[in-house]
Amino acid sequence: xxxxxxxxxxxxxxxxxxxxxxxxxxxxxxxxxxxxxxxxxxxxxxxxxxxxxxxxxxxxxxxxxxxxxxxxxxxxxxxxxxxxxxxxxxxxxxxxxxxxxxxxxxxxxxxxxxxxxxxxxxxxxxxxxxxxxxxxxxxxxxxxxxxxxxxxxxxxxxxxxxxxxxxxxxxxxxxxxxxxxxxxxxxxxxxxxxxxxxxxxxxxxxxxxxxxxxxxxxxxxxxxxxxxxxxxx
Amino acid sequence: xxxxxxxxxxxxxxxxxxxxxxxxxxxxxxxxxxxxxxxxxxxxxxxxxxxxxxxxxxxxxxxxxxxxxxxxxxxxxxxxxxxxxxxxxxxxxxxxxxxxxxxxxxxxxxxxxxxxxxxxxxxxxxxxxxxxxxxxxxxxxxxxxxxxxxxxxxxxxxxxxxxxxxxxxxxxxxxxxxxxxxxxxxxxxxxxxxxxxxxxxxxxxxxxxxxxxxxxxxxxxxxxxxxxxxxxxxxxxxxxxxxxxxxxxxxxxxxxxxxxxxxxxxxxxxxxxxxxxxxxxxxxxxxxxxxx
Numbered sequence: 085x086x087x088x089x090x091x092x093x094x095x096x097x098x099x100x101x102x103x104x105x106x107x108x109x110x111x112x113x114x115x116x117x118x119x120x121x122x123x124x125x126x127x128x129x130x131x132x133x134x135x136x137x138x139x140x141x142x143x144x145x146x147x148x149x150x151x152x153x154x155x156x157x158x159x160x161x162x163x164x165x166x167x168x169x170x171x172x173x174x175x176x177x178x179x180x181x182x183x184x185x186x187x188x189x190x191x192x193x194x195x196x197x198x199x200x201x202x203x204x205x206x207x208x209x210x211x212x213x214x215x216x217x218x219x220x221x222x223x224x225x226x227x228x229x230x231x232x233x234x235x236x237x238x239x240x241x242x243x244x245x246x247x248x249x250x251x252x253x254x255x256x257x258x259x260x261x262x263x264x265x266x267x268x269x270x271x272x273x274x275x276x277x278x279x280x281x282x283x284x285x286x287x288x289x290x291x292x293x294x295x296x297x298x299x300x301x302x303x304x305x306x307x308x309x310x311x312x313x314x315x316x317x
Numbered sequence: 318x319x320x321x322x323x324x325x326x327x328x329x330x331x332x333x334x335x336x337x338x339x340x341x342x343x344x345x346x347x348x349x350x351x352x353x354x355x356x357x358x359x360x361x362x363x364x365x366x367x368x369x370x371x372x373x374x375x376x377x378x379x380x381x382x383x384x385x386x387x388x389x390x391x392x393x394x395x396x397x398x399x400x401x402x403x404x405x406x407x408x409x410x411x412x413x414x415x416x417x418x419x420x421x422x423x424x425x426x427x428x429x430x431x432x433x434x435x436x437x438x439x440x441x442x443x444x445x446x447x448x449x450x451x452x453x454x455x456x457x458x459x460x461x462x463x464x465x466x467x468x469x470x471x472x473x474x475x476x477x478x479x480x481x482x483x484x485x486x487x488x489x490x491x492x493x494x495x496x497x498x499x500x501x502x503x504x505x506x507x508x509x510x511x512x513x514x515x516x517x518x519x520x521x522x523x524x525x526x527x528x529x530x531x532x533x534x535x536x537x538x539x540x541x542x543x544x545x546x547x548x549x550x551x552x553x554x555x556x557x558x559x560x561x562x563x564x565x566x567x568x569x570x571x572x573x574x575x576x577x578x579x580x581x582x583x584x585x586x587x588x589x590x591x592x593x594x595x596x597x598x599x600x601x602x603x604x605x606x607x608x609x
């Protein structure tokens with residue numbers, strides 16, 4: 085399974101209100117690796133992530149050419165093929181935002197939220213999934229006695245791990261991370277890095293980062309995005 | 318040491334705020350002086366027993382009770398019609414419409430907002446006349462027609478408030494649920510609407526106040542000086558603003574005029590109560606949303 089390509093990006097050009105952000109971007113992103121995308125700010129690194137889970141489609145004025153295929157269930161599938169449901173795709177391709185964004189609900193409610201959206205009603209199943217996801221995100225021990233507290237009452241680093249747990253509860257195959265540590269202090273940052281290194285056993289991770297040292301520490305493959313062009317760094 | 322311009326702005330802002338506060342105090346104080354002394358159970362219930370009036374056993378002929386009930390039913394019915402339509406249109410404008418279509422719809426809602434209430438009243442009256450002539454002789458200007466006309470009058474407020482509330486949800490919150498596999502509708506239902514509920518409640522409260530105080534619309538669509546408590550939505554009814562208008566135009570002695578001021582005080586109290594209820598509902602609802 086080593087070096088199996090998970091995401092195949094071919095000739096992707098993305099423009100926003102007629103202004104190109106990504107130009108003819110192509111890349112093969114390997115499975116069960118951490119792929120880092122670096123580059124100056126405002127160059128479309130976040131945009132590249134949103135292209136992989138189709139989240140840009142909710143933003144008016146955006147358009148995309150090219151193809152993106154993801155290796156699901158033994159074969160490559162075009163994620164923009166007619167009839168493919170973006171909601172189903174986003175369950176398999178989770179996204180962690182730059183600043184933690186817990187919803188105004190309890191800790192448990194936050195992690196259970198994606199399951200509820202899918203229509204899961206079985207309380208036992210939800211509870212065990214929540215526990216598993218919080219454990220995977222290194223958060224269970226810190227919150228197990230206060231699952232009913234508001235998710236926003238946690239510290240910044242805990243909130244970010246809560247958001248990671250919330251994405252993990254759906255058993256995603258890919259996790260996209262948009263500068264996941266930029267709003268955190270060094271200790272919280274270190275913890276997240278350790279967590280990401282563990283997660284690559286079960287997921288393919290694509291991470292946008294500003295920090296050279298961080299990239300050097302944890303990434304397996306690195307790309308640079310500048311002037312809309314993506315090149316191996 | 319602050320620079321002079323900054324001082325002037327601060328003093329000016331304080332002066333304006335105090336002026337407004339003073340105006341409110343003068344208006345309410347004046348009403349109390351003029352109508353406070355008649356403000357008692359007799360003003361509301363006349364010579365009937367309050368309990369019988371509450372249980373709707375007796376009609377009250379010499380008090381304001383029918384007008385109070387009329388105003389409350391009117392507000393409830395108008396809001397009942399306006400909120401679902403207004404919120405749905407606001408959701409459509411904010412979340413689904415794009416480009417030209419959105420521009421055209423916004424323009425129409427702005428035009429709707431600028432229609433004077435007397436025109437809306439006239440329109441309601443014309444509809445009543447049309448229905449009377451072409452459908453059933455039993456239809457004439459009544460509580461239902463008034464409520465529908467008022468709903469029409471406050472729709473633009475509710476549409477705009479909903480739209481602005483939804484559009485001001487920050488992008489980071491807006492994208493949270495879709496990134497977790499939520500459909501558009503799920504995002505609206507679970508994140509966007511709960512997140513903007515307090516502004517939404519504010520708009521609805523404003524609309525309620527507008528319904529309670531409007532006179533022009535109801536004058537043409539079914540309010541009368543004396544009707545008792547309406548037995549159905551197809552009946553004539555009394556309302557406080559119209560009573561105030563009627564008394565101030567036609568009072569025969571000082572006592573009757575004082576009754577008009579009393580009615581004004583009651584109208585203010587009702588509005589205050591509506592506001593408090595909306596406030597409580599808002600808080601309760603917010604509390605529930607955080608627990609799903």
